[in-house]
Amino acid sequence: MAIVGIAAIAACICVLEVPRMWRSRQWKELGLFGFLLALGTGISVGIDLDAGLPNPMDWLAAIFRPIENLAETTFGLRRVNEG
Amino acid sequence: MKNLVLINGRQFALLAIYITIGDTILILPAVPAQAAGRDAWISALLGIVFGIGVVLLYSTVGKRNAGRTFVDYAETVLGRWLGGAVACAFLGYIFLSSAAHVREIGDFMTTQMMPETPIHAIHIFYAAVVLLAVYLGLECIARTSEFFFPVLILFLIVFVLFLVPSIETSNLLPVMENGLGPVMQGAVSTTAYPFAELSVLLMVIPHVKNSGAIRGSFLKGALFGGVVIALIIFLSISILGQDLAARNMYPSYALAKKIDVGQFLQRIEVILAFMWLLTSFIKTSLYFYVFHMTLAHLFRLQQYRSMVLPSGVLLVAMSVLISPNINHFQQMNDYWPYMDLTLGVGTSLLLLAVGFIRGGSLSPKQGT
Amino acid sequence: MSRMRSWKRSSARQAGLDGNDAEETPRPLSASLEDNLDTIREVLGGSDDIVIRPIRLSGGVAAAIVFTEGLANEQLIAGFILDRAMSDDADQEHERTGRGAQEVVSELERHILAVGELEFLHVFKSLFHALLSGNTIVLMDGLDHAIAAGTKGWKDRGVSETSTESVIRGPREAFSETIRTNTALIRRRIKSPRLRLETSRIGRETQTDVSIMYMQGIASDKIVEEVRKRLDNIDIDGILESGYIEELIQDETYTPFPTVYNSERPDVIAAELLEGKIAILVDGTPFVLIVPAVFVSFLHAAEDYYHRADISTLIRLLRYVGILIALYFPSLYVAITTFHQEMLPTQLLISLAAQREGIPFPAFIEAIMMEAAFEILREAGLRMPRTIGPAVSIVGTLVIGQAAVEAGIISAAMVIVVSTTAISSFVFPAYSMANAIRMLRFPLMGLAASFGLFGIILGSFAIVLHLTSLRTFGVPYLTPFAPMNLGEQKDAIFRLPHWMMTRRPSLLTGSGGKRQQPAKAAKPKPDK
Numbered sequence: 001m002a003i004v005g006i007a008a009i010a011a012c013i014c015v016l017e018v019p020r021m022w023r024s025r026q027w028k029e030l031g032l033f034g035f036l037l038a039l040g041t042g043i044s045v046g047i048d049l050d051a052g053l054p055n056p057m058d059w060l061a062a063i064f065r066p067i068e069n070l071a072e073t074t075f076g077l078r079r080v081n082e083g
Numbered sequence: 084m085k086n087l088v089l090i091n092g093r094q095f096a097l098l099a100i101y102i103t104i105g106d107t108i109l110i111l112p113a114v115p116a117q118a119a120g121r122d123a124w125i126s127a128l129l130g131i132v133f134g135i136g137v138v139l140l141y142s143t144v145g146k147r148n149a150g151r152t153f154v155d156y157a158e159t160v161l162g163r164w165l166g167g168a169v170a171c172a173f174l175g176y177i178f179l180s181s182a183a184h185v186r187e188i189g190d191f192m193t194t195q196m197m198p199e200t201p202i203h204a205i206h207i208f209y210a211a212v213v214l215l216a217v218y219l220g221l222e223c224i225a226r227t228s229e230f231f232f233p234v235l236i237l238f239l240i241v242f243v244l245f246l247v248p249s250i251e252t253s254n255l256l257p258v259m260e261n262g263l264g265p266v267m268q269g270a271v272s273t274t275a276y277p278f279a280e281l282s283v284l285l286m287v288i289p290h291v292k293n294s295g296a297i298r299g300s301f302l303k304g305a306l307f308g309g310v311v312i313a314l315i316i317f318l319s320i321s322i323l324g325q326d327l328a329a330r331n332m333y334p335s336y337a338l339a340k341k342i343d344v345g346q347f348l349q350r351i352e353v354i355l356a357f358m359w360l361l362t363s364f365i366k367t368s369l370y371f372y373v374f375h376m377t378l379a380h381l382f383r384l385q386q387y388r389s390m391v392l393p394s395g396v397l398l399v400a401m402s403v404l405i406s407p408n409i410n411h412f413q414q415m416n417d418y419w420p421y422m423d424l425t426l427g428v429g430t431s432l433l434l435l436a437v438g439f440i441r442g443g444s445l446s447p448k449q450g451t
Numbered sequence: 452m453s454r455m456r457s458w459k460r461s462s463a464r465q466a467g468l469d470g471n472d473a474e475e476t477p478r479p480l481s482a483s484l485e486d487n488l489d490t491i492r493e494v495l496g497g498s499d500d501i502v503i504r505p506i507r508l509s510g511g512v513a514a515a516i517v518f519t520e521g522l523a524n525e526q527l528i529a530g531f532i533l534d535r536a537m538s539d540d541a542d543q544e545h546e547r548t549g550r551g552a553q554e555v556v557s558e559l560e561r562h563i564l565a566v567g568e569l570e571f572l573h574v575f576k577s578l579f580h581a582l583l584s585g586n587t588i589v590l591m592d593g594l595d596h597a598i599a600a601g602t603k604g605w606k607d608r609g610v611s612e613t614s615t616e617s618v619i620r621g622p623r624e625a626f627s628e629t630i631r632t633n634t635a636l637i638r639r640r641i642k643s644p645r646l647r648l649e650t651s652r653i654g655r656e657t658q659t660d661v662s663i664m665y666m667q668g669i670a671s672d673k674i675v676e677e678v679r680k681r682l683d684n685i686d687i688d689g690i691l692e693s694g695y696i697e698e699l700i701q702d703e704t705y706t707p708f709p710t711v712y713n714s715e716r717p718d719v720i721a722a723e724l725l726e727g728k729i730a731i732l733v734d735g736t737p738f739v740l741i742v743p744a745v746f747v748s749f750l751h752a753a754e755d756y757y758h759r760a761d762i763s764t765l766i767r768l769l770r771y772v773g774i775l776i777a778l779y780f781p782s783l784y785v786a787i788t789t790f791h792q793e794m795l796p797t798q799l800l801i802s803l804a805a806q807r808e809g810i811p812f813p814a815f816i817e818a819i820m821m822e823a824a825f826e827i828l829r830e831a832g833l834r835m836p837r838t839i840g841p842a843v844s845i846v847g848t849l850v851i852g853q854a855a856v857e858a859g860i861i862s863a864a865m866v867i868v869v870s871t872t873a874i875s876s877f878v879f880p881a882y883s884m885a886n887a888i889r890m891l892r893f894p895l896m897g898l899a900a901s902f903g904l905f906g907i908i909l910g911s912f913a914i915v916l917h918l919t920s921l922r923t924f925g926v927p928y929l930t931p932f933a934p935m936n937l938g939e940q941k942d943a944i945f946r947l948p949h950w951m952m953t954r955r956p957s958l959l960t961g962s963g964g965k966r967q968q969p970a971k972a973a974k975p976k977p978d979k
Contacts, residue, residue, distance in 0.1 A: 013392040021389055029389050032382055040396030047403055056179055057405045057415060064418035064425070071421065075267060192905055197790060200902065208902060212909045212916075219920045226919035227912070230932050353794060353904055360908050 002048045010041045090287075092296040094225040096304035098369060099284060101228050103277040103308025105366035106187050109333050109359045111276050111312060112319040114416050115269030116328035121255055122266050123320050123328070127313035129266065130273025131306070137278045137428055138305045142298035144431045145288040147438065153285035154380050157430070160438045169430055170381050176426045177283065177374045178394075182401035183415070184367040185209055188360070189402065190409055195336060196356065206399050209364075214395040216368035217375060218388055221290055224372065228365050238358045239311065245342045246318050254324045275420030277312050278305060282427030283373045332413070335359075371398070478575045484513055484592035490575065491517060491582075501582070506533065513592040522585035524604025532587060532600060568601030580658055607632065613715045616880070618754045625715045626737035630660050633717070633732050633739065637664060640721040645669070651682060653696070657689035660734040661696065669727040674924050678729050678742055693733040693740050700742070702923050707890045709883035710923035712744035719753045743924035747931070749884035750774070773878035777888050780872045781822060782899035782907050784864070785814045790903030806862040815900035817861050821869040822892070824851065829873070 014037070021030045046053045090098075115123035115130075148156035154173060158166030188209050189202045197205075216224050259266070284301070291297055319334040322341065328334045336359075339352035375387040375394065384390070406412035480487050488503060495501050500520045508514050518528060572578045572588070573596045582588050585603035610632065613625035626633045634648060643666065650662040661682060665675055681700040690696060697711045714720055715737050720730050723741045731740040741748070750770055755763040787794055788803060795803065810817065828847050852866035872892070879885040891914065898906030921928035 010396065013396070017389045017392060026385060026389075028382060029384050029386065032378070032384065033389055033393055036390060036393035036397055040393055040398075040400050043400035043404060044396065047400060053404060055404060055406070056175075056401070057411075060179065060422060061415075061418055064421045067421045067425065068418045071271070072268070197903055197905065205902070205905070208906070209909065212913050215913055216916050219916055223916055223919040226927070226929060227915050230915055230919065230929060351794070353791065356904070357908055360905070361912075364909070364912055 006044045088221045088290050089292045090225040091292045092300040095291050096300035097228045099304025100308040101362050101365040104362040106363045107276045112316045112334040114272040119265040119269035121325040123269050124317040126266050126269025127273045127316040129270040131309040133274040134278030134309050138301050140431050142301045145297050150289050154377050160434050174377045181370045185402040206402050210395050210399045213368050214391050217372045218391045224368050238354050250321045254321050272420045275423040279423035279427040286373045286376050482595045487590050515590045518587040522605050523602045527602040528587050570599045572597045621757045622718050628735050630732050630734035636717040653685050654690040655688050659690040662732045665729040692736045693738045707887040712741040712748050713738045743926045745930050746928050749881040752880035770878050773875040777876040781818045782895040784868045785818050786899035786903045788814045809859045810862050817865050
């Protein structure tokens with residue numbers, strides 16, 4: 001059900017924006033537009049279907065937690081109330 | 084480089100204020116309260132001190148690239164590939180930041196004010212208005228921020244004024260019981276969230292009319308915002324006590340709930356909600372606008388407006404994706420400041436250093 | 452005597468003699484009187500109110516006068532043209548024999564046609580325009596051009612009192628439908644030679660006279676040029692009211708907010724002209740347009756400047772409060788009763804809850820129904836005959852509202868909300884802005900019903916964003932709020948005394964000059 005809604009919205013967005021880009025021959029913009037829309041729609045559908053999509057926050061955590069630990073040990077920072 | 088969109092120095096300072104206060108007014112007090120306990124207000128003051136340093140760094144970078152955006156400058160200094168990598172990192176950072184901001188609003192609304200509304204609906208609605216702001220452009224965002232600024236000040240004054248009678252200084256004592264460590268830990272977040280996140284303004288600098296006054300406006304805005312935040316943190320600790328301040332997800336909202344003047348001026352925490360929605364909205368809009376600017380630069384687009392709608396879909400999707408529940412989201416407070424610092428302060432230092440090595444003095448360069 | 456000056460129009464539209472685009476070049480008059488008269492009769496199709504009166508001038512020259520009955524002042528024609536043209540042959544006949552047509556013409560011009568305005572016409576298009584505007588055409592045999600004598604005079608409403616913009620203190624004169632009367636009313640108030648008037652004709656069939664007036668040196672030349680350009684670009688069948696012009700020249704088409712101000716009062720127009728704005732007068736309507744118009748223009752009333760500063764400031768603030776009420780009251784009611792009941796004091800909450808107890812509809816539906824009912828009543832009240840109109844719209848709402856409350860369809864609080872909103876919306880001096888607010892109320896109610904206060908707040912953001920994106924003739928719509936211009940705040944929300952307002956609005960004028968003496972000199976001091 002939600003997928004229908006998502007598809008409808010995606011279609012509307014296409015109808016609104018594509019003619020303008022087509023007329024002015026902005027192929028690069030059109031490509032990027034398509035990519036972003038596909039990505040967004042895909043993720044939305046994936047969320048709806050509980051498809052177990054990877055979470056970017058986890059990637060960030062992977063990169064920055066080590067930095068955090070490094071900084072804390074280097075500067076002797078600590079917390080009063082843990083967590 | 085000819086810019087069609089121009090904002091003046093005062094609008095720039097206002098944007099700095101809005102970014103500094105942004106979502107920090109609601110989210111921040113809990114973080115240093117967890118770290119430093121009742122010394123969180125000292126962390127806030129330290130944050131301001133470090134923050135000034137950060138702003139000075141940013142305005143130096145801003146002056147140096149005179150007329151170019153941050154990512155443009157990165158490419159010039161670091162070359163096409165390395166600069167492009169930095170730009171991509173910046174792009175991802177800004178996008179995830181925007182998604183996180185939307186998520187914060189959604190979480191706040193569903194936990195505090197409208198529990199029955201599905202979070203997707205709130206995200207879509209909020210994102211829609213943000214998309215409108217981004218579509219209309221920087222001038223409109225700046226003018227809207229100008230328009231609402233007196234209202235913001237008024238609400239802030241009312242807020243603080245009505246809370247002052249409830250201050251209990253005993254909540255602040257003993258001071259510095261646990262030493263400097265926790266205070267510094269708190270200072271990490273109080274520097275990062277209000278000040279390091281000002282890095283987006285580096286993308287906006289070319290549009291400021293009077294580029295000579297940038298440092299002044301930047302400092303004034305950041306300082307003003309920083310003082311407000313410090314004040315809020317101070318009030319949170321002194322009125323709520325360190326325990327409540329640390330446990331509550333939205334301490335300033337809890338503060339607002341405590342306002343009780345006579346018998347009729349109660350439960351007006353909606354006023355705080357308005358303030359926070361305003362600052363957060365401007366901040367999110369700016370972030371998302373800068374996202375599009377970076378996108379347009381990376382891919383050498385002629386116009387960014389067509390990208391707004393699909394990125395909006397992506398934004399809503401991402402804002403739901405990034406955390407299955409609130410607890411997960413709260414954990415980001417551990418490492419998010421480091422991301423802010425790395426991508427804001429780190430890249431600025433990198434660019435300045437490389438620029439210095441390559442080209443000489445630290446004074447503003449034209450051309451190159 | 453003010454001459455009418457047309458500015459350049461594209462030649463493609465200077466077509467034929469009856470506006471028919473098929474003919475590329477204007478058709479000139481012929482030297483034969485009969486030919487010309489035949490052409491006139493043919494093009495006008497023998498319309499009954501066109502009078503063709505053949506006369507014989509001194510020296511035996513055949514001539515004719517043509518005029519439109521009802522548009523031309525027949526007394527002027529009889530007294531100053533016919534009388535003079537036909538009666539002076541006795542004395543000077545012997546001087547005239549053998550004279551050429553040219554000399555007779557100059558004789559006519561200098562001695563005989565005793566009217567103020569004279570114009571020479573060479574093509575039929577101008578002849579018809581002059582004829583149908585009320586002038587008298589004098590045609591002579593052997594002459595390849597005609598003389599148009601200014602004899603305009605038709606029944607006019609005259610200068611009467613304004614019905615839509617009444618004041619307690621101030622002049623009551625209003626414009627009439629004749630453009631020349633209107634320009635005169637403005638000239639009466641601004642006797643400066645810097646007040647300029649330029650006229651053009653717009654509308655293929657209606658050929659309506661449209662004039663612009665501005666103060667040379669105060670109004671920005673760029674904006675004046677822009678106005679001229681936009682008026683020139685209009686290509687339409689007919690202009691019947693200034694509203695047509697307003698729509699065709701305004702900046703933005705997709706906004707409910709008006710960007711062109713209009714007024715029926717000469718003093719208002721004169722005040723705006725003095726501030727550097729440009730007035731557009733349209734023949735046939737008493738409503739004069741003012742360009743450029745920013746948001747605050749619609750919240751100012753003429754009276755603000757005639758009463759004292761303190762009361763005017765307060766009333767202006769009241770107006771702003773009125774806007775907020777008119778815009779937000781129903782939405783706030785819906786939002787608070789649906790989502791945020793905890794915000795109300797307990798007593799009020801209990802009584803509201805009791806009222807809403809038996810109501811079958813949710814607050815939002817209630818609000819929509821009442822608002823819709825009120826809007827219907829309001830529109831109906833406008834069209835009803837004078838005697839019943841006011842009674843129906845106000846009493847009707849209250850009576851119907853009361854009956855509905857007693858029937859248990861809506862709650863009493865809702866009636867109060869809707870009535871207060873409706874009355875607040877009449878606080879606006881400008882009807883066009885009131886319409887915008889009326890329209891915006893409904894989406895806000897929808898947002899309030901779906902997202903509560905969050906919806907209202909974000910909706911307001913969206914509205915302000917939209918407002919900030921509007922420009923009227925290059926001037927940002929929300930001046931002087933954003934971009935913030937502290938100097939001009941003196942006249943936006945407050946109305947500071949005249950001796951304090953020493954500068955003209957900077958974005959509207961070319962130079963932003965000082966208006967009067969600085970405060971020290973002008974402030975009145977009591978005698979010691």
